[in-house]
Amino acid sequence: MGRMLIAEVVGTTGAMLAGGTAQAATLQGQDLGSLAGLAPLGVTVGNDAVALVQASDVVIDFTAPAVTVRLAALAAEAGKALVVGTTGLDPAQTAAIQAAARQAPIVWSANMSLGVNLLLGLVEQAAARLGPDYDIEVLEMHHRMKVDAPSGTALALGHAAAAGRQVPLDEVWVKSRDGHTGARASGTIGFATLRGGDVVGDHTVMFAGLGERVELGHKASDRRIYARGAVRAALWVKGRPPGLYGMKDVLGL
Incomplete structure (x- = not known):
C-alpha cells in the first residue's frame, strides 16, 4: 500500500x-x-x-x-x-x-474506495426500509495475510446496518458461531469471516427474509x-x- x-x-x-x-x-x-x-x-x-x-x-x-x-x-x-x-x-x-x-x-475511514462508501449508504437505507423481519449477515473475505477480523470494512457495514435500525452495533452483533448455538436471536447482525489466497477484499451484506433474500456487495480487484x-x-x-x-x-x- x-x-x-x-x-x-x-x-x-x-x-x-x-x-x-x-x-x-x-x-x-x-x-x-x-x-x-x-x-x-x-x-x-x-x-x-x-x-x-x-x-x-x-x-x-x-x-x-x-x-x-x-x-x-x-x-x-x-x-x-x-x-x-x-x-x-x-x-x-x-x-x-x-x-x-x-x-x-x-x-x-475503514475503506477509502468510492464503491464501498456508496455501499455503506445503500446498506443503511436497506436496513431502515426492510425492517426487523429481515435478518442481516455481513460476509467478508480477504487474503491470508490480513491480521484483523472481521475486517474494518465489514464492521463499517455492520455499523451502517445498525444505524439504519437505530441501534448500537455492539448491542446486536454476533461475530462468531460455534457448536450448538440455538435459533438466531431476532434483530442481531451476524458476521462471517473468510481468509485465503490473495483476495483483495470481498464484502456482501445479506438481508434474509421469509421467501426472499437481498444481497448488496462490493468486490475489490486492485x-x-x-x-x-x-x-x-x-x-x-x-x-x-x-x-x-x-x-x-x-x-x-
Whole structure:
C-alpha cells in the first residue's frame, strides 16, 4: 500500500510527495520513487515521524493501530491534517484518534474506495426500509495475510446496518458461531469471516427474509482503489478545520 500511495501521489495533479517513513531498517534510506517502481525522486525513506509530520501538509497513514495513534498525536500537536486507512483499532485507540481530531482535521475511514462508501449508504437505507423481519449477515473475505477480523470494512457495514435500525452495533452483533448455538436471536447482525489466497477484499451484506433474500456487495480487484481514495481525501482535507471526517464527507455522499 505504501508503494501504491507513492505512485498515486506522484501521478496526481496538485499533490507532491514530502517524504515517507518505515520501521523496517532495510527500507530506510532507499529512494521512495525507486521503491514504487518509478524514476528516483530524490526523497528517501526515513524513520523520524516528527520530521515527516512537520514537513507535510497532510500525512497519509496505512500502518498499525499503535503507530496510527502516535501519528494522530503528532498531527494534533503540529496542527497538521491526517488521513487514516488503518483498521483494527481498539476502543482506547479509537478514543485517542477522536481526541486528536479536536486539534487537527482527520479523515478516517475503514475503506477509502468510492464503491464501498456508496455501499455503506445503500446498506443503511436497506436496513431502515426492510425492517426487523429481515435478518442481516455481513460476509467478508480477504487474503491470508490480513491480521484483523472481521475486517474494518465489514464492521463499517455492520455499523451502517445498525444505524439504519437505530441501534448500537455492539448491542446486536454476533461475530462468531460455534457448536450448538440455538435459533438466531431476532434483530442481531451476524458476521462471517473468510481468509485465503490473495483476495483483495470481498464484502456482501445479506438481508434474509421469509421467501426472499437481498444481497448488496462490493468486490475489490486492485488495491490502487484505496490509494486513489486516500490521496483524494488528502487533497480534500488540507485546510479544513479540526474534526473527524469520513469518506462520505470527502465524496459528498
